[in-house]
Amino acid sequence: MLVLLGDPSVFFSRLLSAGPKVSTFCALWKLSETMFLYLLIMGVSAFTIPPAEHMVISENCQFRGKHFKTDFKVEGEPVVLRCPQVRYWLGASASPHVNLMWRKNDSMRVVSGKEETRIWVQDGALWILPAMQGDSGTYICTVRNTSYCDEMSIELRVFGKTEVSLPVISYPQILTFSTSGSLVCPELSEFTRNKTDMKIQWYKDSVLLDPDNEKFLSVRGTTRLLIHNVSVEDAGYYSCVMMFAHQGMSYNITRNIKLRINKKEEETIPVIISPHQTILTSLGSRLTIPCKVFLGAGSHSTTMLWWMANNTNIDSAYQDGRVSEGQRLDYSENNENYIEVSLIFDPVIREDLTMDFKCVVRNTLSFQMLHTTVKEVATFSWGIVLAPLSLVFLLLGGMWIHRQYKLRTGKAYGLTALKTSHQDFQSYPSKIKEIK
Amino acid sequence: MAVPRRQRCHRMGICRCPPSHLISLLLFLFASETACRPSGKRPFKMQAFRIWDINQKTFYLRNNQLVAGYLQGPNTNLEEEIDVVPVEPHTMFLGIHGRKLCLACVNVGNEIRLQLEEVNITDLSRTREEDKRFTFIRSENGPTTSFESAACPGWFLCTELEADQPVSLTNTPKEAIKVTKFYFQQN
Numbered sequence: 001m002l003v004l005l006g007d008p009s010v011f012f013s014r015l016l017s018a019g020p021k022v023s024t025f026c027a028l029w030k031l032s033e034t035m036f037l038y039l040l041i042m043g044v045s046a047f048t049i050p051p052a053e054h055m056v057i058s059e060n061c062q063f064r065g066k067h068f069k070t071d072f073k074v075e076g077e078p079v080v081l082r083c084p085q086v087r088y089w090l091g092a093s094a095s096p097h098v099n100l101m102w103r104k105n106d107s108m109r110v111v112s113g114k115e116e117t118r119i120w121v122q123d124g125a126l127w128i129l130p131a132m133q134g135d136s137g138t139y140i141c142t143v144r145n146t147s148y149c150d151e152m153s154i155e156l157r158v159f160g161k162t163e164v165s166l167p168v169i170s171y172p173q174i175l176t177f178s179t180s181g182s183l184v185c186p187e188l189s190e191f192t193r194n195k196t197d198m199k200i201q202w203y204k205d206s207v208l209l210d211p212d213n214e215k216f217l218s219v220r221g222t223t224r225l226l227i228h229n230v231s232v233e234d235a236g237y238y239s240c241v242m243m244f245a246h247q248g249m250s251y252n253i254t255r256n257i258k259l260r261i262n263k264k265e266e267e268t269i270p271v272i273i274s275p276h277q278t279i280l281t282s283l284g285s286r287l288t289i290p291c292k293v294f295l296g297a298g299s300h301s302t303t304m305l306w307w308m309a310n311n312t313n314i315d316s317a318y319q320d321g322r323v324s325e326g327q328r329l330d331y332s333e334n335n336e337n338y339i340e341v342s343l344i345f346d347p348v349i350r351e352d353l354t355m356d357f358k359c360v361v362r363n364t365l366s367f368q369m370l371h372t373t374v375k376e377v378a379t380f381s382w383g384i385v386l387a388p389l390s391l392v393f394l395l396l397g398g399m400w401i402h403r404q405y406k407l408r409t410g411k412a413y414g415l416t417a418l419k420t421s422h423q424d425f426q427s428y429p430s431k432i433k434e435i436k
Numbered sequence: 437m438a439v440p441r442r443q444r445c446h447r448m449g450i451c452r453c454p455p456s457h458l459i460s461l462l463l464f465l466f467a468s469e470t471a472c473r474p475s476g477k478r479p480f481k482m483q484a485f486r487i488w489d490i491n492q493k494t495f496y497l498r499n500n501q502l503v504a505g506y507l508q509g510p511n512t513n514l515e516e517e518i519d520v521v522p523v524e525p526h527t528m529f530l531g532i533h534g535r536k537l538c539l540a541c542v543n544v545g546n547e548i549r550l551q552l553e554e555v556n557i558t559d560l561s562r563t564r565e566e567d568k569r570f571t572f573i574r575s576e577n578g579p580t581t582s583f584e585s586a587a588c589p590g591w592f593l594c595t596e597l598e599a600d601q602p603v604s605l606t607n608t609p610k611e612a613i614k615v616t617k618f619y620f621q622q623n
Contacts, residue, residue, distance in 0.1 A: 068498065069511050087498070087600055168509035173492040174619065176579040184492045186506035189598060224491075262621055264579055301483050301622050304522055364525050 061142060061149035070155040072169045075133050078244055078251050080190040081126040083141035084152040098145050100124040105138035105153065125190065129246060131158045166237060170256040175230045177263045185223040185240035185255050192242075196221065203239045235261045268298030269366040270305075270339075272359055277370075280377040287345040288326070289372065291359035295337040300330040303363040307343045309355050314343065322346060348374060482558060484517045484533045485622055489595045489615045490580055495603060497532070502539075502552060505599035517623070523562045527586055529570045531557035539593075540569040541585035541605060548588050550605045580617040582609065592616045 067084035083100050102111040102121050113121050119128050119135075128135055140153045159165035175181040185200050192198050202209045202218050202225045209216045209225075217226040227234055238257040243250055274292040281287045293305055307325050309317040314325050326342035341359075345352060352374045360369040488494045493504040496514040507515055517533035531538040537552045538560065553570075560567045571586035572593065583593040585605060594606040594614040609616040 068496075068514060069507070072508050072510075171492075171506050171508050172512060174486075174488065174621075176619065176621075179579040181579065182490065182492070184506075186492070186508075187599060262619075265622065299622070301485075301520070302522075302525060304525060362525055 061144070061151050064150050064152045066138075067152055067154040070157060072157050072159065072165075073131055074161055074165070074169060074254055075158050076130045076161065076251070077253055078191070078246070079128040079131040079135070079156065079158070081128075081139055081141075081154055081156060082190075083124050083126075083143065084154055085141060085143045085150060086124060098143055101142040101144070102126045103140050103142075105140060128156075130251060131156075133158045133160060166256055167258075170237065170258040172258050172260065174260045174262050175227060175234070177230055177232065177261050179230055179264070180226065180228045181230060182219070182224040182226050183238055183240075183257055183259060185225075185242070186257075187255065188223055188242060188253065191244050191253055192223070198223070199243070200225075201241045203241070205236055206239070230261055232261055235259050265299035265301065266297050267302055267363055267365055268296045270295050270298065270303055270361045270363060270368065272361055272368055272370045275359065275370070275372050278373055278375050280375050281345075281348050282377055283350060284347050287348045287374070288342045289345075289357070289374075290326075290340050290342045291361075291370070293339045293361050295339065297335075298337060298363070300337055300339060303339060303361065305339050305341045305359070305361045307341065308358045308360055308369075311356075311358075322349075323352070345374070482519050482521050483622060485520055485620050486515075487518050488619050490617045490619070491595075491597070491615055493595055493599060493615075497535075498600075500537075500552065502532070502550075502603040503600055504595035504603050505601075518620075519557050521557050521560065523571055526575070527571050527573050529557050529560050529567075530572055530583070538570050539572070541588040541591060542569060543588070548591050548605055548607070550593070550603060574620075577617070579619065581620040582616050582618070593618070 064085065071079070071081060073079045081102075083102075086100075100121070103109060104111075111119055111121050111126060118130070119126070121127070126139060126141075136157045138153045138155055140151055142149065142151045157168075159169055171186050173183055175183075183202075185202075198221055200218060200223060202216065204216075209218070211218055215228055217228070218224075219226055223240070225238070225240070236259060238259055240255050240257070242253045244253050245251075271294045272291065273294050275289045279287070279289055291305065291307065293303070295303060305328065307314050309323065314323060318324065322345070324344050324346075326344050329338075329340040331338055331340075339361075343357060343359075353376055355374070357372050357374070358369045359372065361367075486494075489504060492506070494507055494512075494515045495502055495504055495518070496507065496516050497503070502516070516535075519531040519533045521529045521531075523529060529538060532552070536554050536556050538555050538557050540551045540553050542549050542551045555570075557570075560570050569585075569587040572583040573586055575582050575584065585591045585593075588605065590607045591605040592607075592609040593603065594609070594616045595601070595603055597613060597615065606614045606616065608614070
């Protein structure tokens with residue numbers, strides 16, 4: 001951080017060229033005095049005053065915000081921070097006319113380009129080797145040329161080498177059950193550039209994976225670990241370690257991966273289980289016909305279900321929306337998958353009775369459809385109410401007529417009895433009773 | 437006497453106004469709602485899928501550009517899922533989940549380009565010719581999936597080998613410099 005405020009040779013020559021007017025003694029005295037002052041200033045500036053030309057001039061420099069990714073790293077390892085603007089709008093290779101500067105948020109001092117220190121700038125990237133937990137914080141990259149200046153910040157968090165930090169520093173990766181696939185040791189490009197003999201060691205749950213293992217194959221010269229026939233037990237934490245040498249020292253670069261195993265969706269032949277072939281309805285009412293499809297273990301996502309009216313899609317056939325398709329329902333009952341889409345009439349009109357409605361289901365395995373027609377059920381009319389009523393009336397009437405008839409025959413008998421046995425008047429009621 | 441009456445009238449006017457306005461507002465809302473109701477809903481449910489390439493790079497947005505890279509711990513919240521609306525069993529519209537952005541293949545000055553367009557995936561039409569640029573043909577090969585643009589035949593969705601680079605389209609899917617194989621699974 002030692003910086004000369006001016007060129008010393010110029011300084012001395014100026015002093016010596018002060019002219020013959022000044023005596024030699026005086027000149028020497030002045031020289032020693034100035035030298036003292038000079039050294040004093042130099043010493044002080046080296047310890048306290050930040051060098052003026054390395055101060056960041058933030059005026060007229062647009063702050064573009066914080067980079068959306070936070071870097072989570074492990075202590076003792078190399079860390080490289082790329083200037084976010086370079087990725088955003090400067091393109092992969094920054095122009096040589098652009099000046100990149102780095103500083104930490106809590107310090108105004110710009111990081112120098114000297115590799116002797118632990119933190120330096122190289123090709124516009126900030127290097128920290130080895131990183132310490134105290135390096136955590138916000139770093140600001142300033143991009144400047146003669147007419148332009150902008151800044152972006154990036155967050156760095158350095159963690160201790162403990163298992164507690166694993167969920168934060170890990171990269172989730174996913175493979176599919178009972179297939180083969182690769183894990184990739186991520187974000188090594190800063191260290192693998194111009195390298196042909198890349199050697200990565202892979203660990204699962206801190207146990208080194210045997211390179212001769214048939215299950216795991218660390219693909220030579222790449223950052224990939226091929227896993228054959230992935231099983232559920234393969235899930236868990238993996239780490240990949242690469243060696244990195246710098247100025248006679250070697251460092252580990254570790255990346256942690258959390259592997260999850262997914263099951264691939266199945267596809268089955270769908271079965272339309274409803275509606276019936278005829279739906280009874282009454283004109284003028286609202287009608288909903290659900291089309292329900294059984295998928296079993298099959299996936300909802302690849303199955304399409306829709307309605308048609310006389311080979312036309314519903315939305316084109318009924319642009320007024322009188323007949324429409326309801327929301328699609330994807331659901332499971334007892335671990336079996338179903339889909340349902342309803343056809344909604346609001347209301348049913350006479351022309352619907354002659355229409356051929358089809359529920360169509362299609363996936364990559366099968367195409368099926370089910371026809372259905374709407375039939376009018378006898379709507380409510382007085383006839384419906386009157387029919388049983390008239391029957392009751394008829395029955396009651398019949399009974400009444402029958403009774404009247406019987407009554408009349410009884411009376412006639414009584415009269416005859418009256419006529420025939422006129423002496424016994426008392427017998428009449430008993431006779432009537434007998435008839436009853 | 438005239439002044440208070442006018443005042444009363446005025447006050448009455450104030451009192452009467454809100455209900456009548458409210459009713460007309462309600463009527464208007466009802467009318468507009470019924471008018472805006474889509475005639476015939478799409479029979480396909482929009483579904484969200486996770487996408488990552490065979491090199492385990494996930495998708496996220498940077499400056500409104502879709503890029504593929506590695507996300508660590510809390511950064512995984514940045515991952516973008518893909519909304520799918522099937523057109524046919526093997527063709528579909530692709531959008532960014534929860535955002536009004538859809539993937540499209542466009543030809544700008546004889547250059548085929550992947551573009552994120554500000555359109556709602558549910559507003560796309562299966563039959564409209566100009567919406568064809570949003571259609572992708574999905575082909576499966578074992579556990580992986582590739583997406584070919586229906587409007588730009590021979591052009592496949594791809595990522596770069598290097599991380600944090602834009603997702604784009606390539607017409608040389610067999611070449612090792614691009615990744616066209618993706619894992620595409622429902623959550």
